[in-house]
Amino acid sequence: MKQGLGTQLRHLIDLLDGDVAQQYKDGGLDYRPRYTPVMRALKQLETASIGQIAESAGITQPAATQTVNLMKKDGLVSVEPGADGRQRLVRLSRHGKDLMPELESRWAATKAAADGLDAQLTVPLSAILDEAILALEKKPFGVRISEARARLNQSSTTQKGKKT
Structure with a gap:
């Protein structure tokens, strides 16, 4: 099936x-x-709100x-209240900063492995994922399900009307 x-x-x-976790x-x-997406966002932004991290990292x-x-x-980040009290500001901790060189080395190896996987496929997985994400941003899967249910x-x- x-x-x-x-x-x-x-x-x-x-x-x-x-396998990435095992590495x-x-x-x-x-x-x-x-x-990883949050670490990369904080490396770039240094200090950021949760909303800024989400936007930069491409996550919800x-x-x-x-x-x-x-x-x-x-122990990878520190979190402090923002100026208005509702917002939380996040930054890499000393431990998070110290890990960055090792993480960047591992990220490079992971990217090289992903590129190798893409090269082995008839259509690169990364291209299909980009295409699928774009299509779902234009029309969410929930809308597609509702439309399919309506058609069905x-x-x-x-x-049923033809049978009677």
């Missing part, structure tokens, strides 16, 4: 993220792959909040 899109995507993420572990690093604000909270527990319901109703 052919797996559904969600199952395929989860399996792909497991295959990719699991960090093998190198003696207590570091999760999900930290709830994902940025969850990731920053985990990173704080792991209409088809079902039409077929």
Whole structure:
């Protein structure tokens, strides 16, 4: 039986993220792959709000909040209240800054491996993902599901009408 899109995507993420996480572990690093977009954003921005991190990293604000909270527990970032009290300002901790050279080396190796995977495929995975993200930004998957349900319901109703 052919797996559904969600199952395929989860399996792909497991295959990719699991091996990336193992590389960090093998190198003696207590570091999760999900930290990378936030680490890169903070390296560039130095100090940023959760919203700025989310925008720079290309992730949702709830994902940025969850990731920053985990990173704080792991000592990679410090979080302080912003000027208005509601906003939280995040920056790399000394530990986070100290890890950066090792992380950048590992990120370069990961990118080289991803480029190798892309070269092995008939269509580069990164290109397909870019295309899919763009299409879903134009028309979210929820809208597509609703439209499909409406078409299926209409088809079902039409077929029932023909049988009577």
